[in-house]
Amino acid sequence: MTALELQGQAAKAAARKLAIAGSADKNRALLAIADALEDRQEEILAANAQDCENAKKNGISPSLLDRLTLNPARIRAMADGVREVAALADPVGTVTEMVTRPNGLMIGKKTVPLGVIGIIYEARPNVTVDAAALCLKAGNAVILRGGKEAFQSNNTLTNIMRETLQQCTVYADAVQLVQSTERESATELMQLTGYLDVLIPRGGKGLIESVSRNAKVPVIVTGWGNCHVYIDDTADLQMGANIIENAKCSRPSVCNAAETLLVARSVAKNFLPLAKAQLDTYSCEIRGCSETCSILPDAIPATDEDWDTEYGNYTLAVKVVSGLDEALEHIAAHSSGHSECIVTESYANAQRFLNEVDSAAVYVNASTRFTDGGEFGLGAEIGISTQKLHARGPMGLEELTSYKYLIYGAGQIR
Secondary structure, X not given: OOHHHHHHHHHHHHHHHHOOOOHHHHHHHHHHHHHHHHHXXXXXXXXXXXXXXXXXXXXXXXXXXXXXXXXXXXXXHHHHHHHHHHHOXXXXXXXXXXXXXXXXXXXXXXXXXXXXXXXXEOOOHHHHHHHHHHHHHOOOEEEEEOOHHHHHHHHHHHHHHHHHHHHOOOOHHHEEEOOOOOHHHHHHHHXXXXXXXXXXXXXXXXXXXXXXXXXXXXXXXXXOOOEEEEEOOOOOHHHHHHHHHHHHHOOOOOOOOEEEEEEEHHHHHHHHHHHHHXXXXXXXXXXXXXXXXXXXXXXXXXXXXXXXXXXXXXEEEEEEEOOHHHHHHHHHHHOOOOEEEEEOOOHHHHHHHHHHOOOOEEEEOOOHHHOOOOOOOOXXXXXXXXXXXXXXXXXXXXXXXXXXXXXXXXXXXX
């Protein structure tokens, strides 16, 4: 057996035991993990510093470096996130829809863990902890495969969690990290049939496409976001400027950041200079259509590729549209299905936007940056699904479970 198959075998065994673990045992382990992360902060920061130094030498982009970098506040946030997961209701073991059939059979549905979850992700060490905590609380084992740029950080975090689980007499093999960062290990994980019950990729468009193309195990697509903000002809323009500033610039490297701004032609001449003044404080580059460039002479002419690009940095595609109909058409053609926003004072336009935009999260007069498990009250998230089967939008604990039917009989035969 390969090293990864051995990890899969161990994860499968741990998942069977974890599936019947009580809430108290899981919560005790999670709280201990949170304390250990804070107690061993210096160890984590030293490993992360090594990753960041190597990443800089390899020319990592500023946005990816931001995702990679840990500091005391981010470690504290990770620990608090684990505590929040511990405080959430256990999604496993709930029996619903118990009915009695005419033949006397009693049939109900019980929530159960998915089993063994594989996660492939890039650059963000906090995913290591968030994913492990959510999987543990939902009774799942997890095999993590991070990027090479974060290996030291991920390995240290995983070792801390495994050691803590061992001390809590919870199955350490429920959390494992793939030790190889070569491309072949990612491909092997995508094809680890017999061990993985589901694979969740978290990363950019290239990673998502690679997993979708190569995986032989079930996949829940999460990650890349080409998110839009549309400024309607009835919009409060200052509100719109504030929303696009936040949606684009508060943290441009994340998937819920806006990448495209659409502006109704009737307000473009007033709105674009207002928005640009706020975006300029971040040195945000604007790539605009011809009308945008005529209003903002220093904008860079956009290409067709810009409308489909997740920049992950301080770059924003801007297009002037005739109105709501054209905005809806543009979003339908170019959205990744993540998050879209309309800024409007028109109830009718707001309702059309909510009804006609086919994305996981659709906003009226609020930043797309709220698409997040914590902001939605779900606790930490395993990812944001942009597909429609099994889960859509921020995936919390409930989305990491399935169900089975329980049937009670008294000798019935068919």
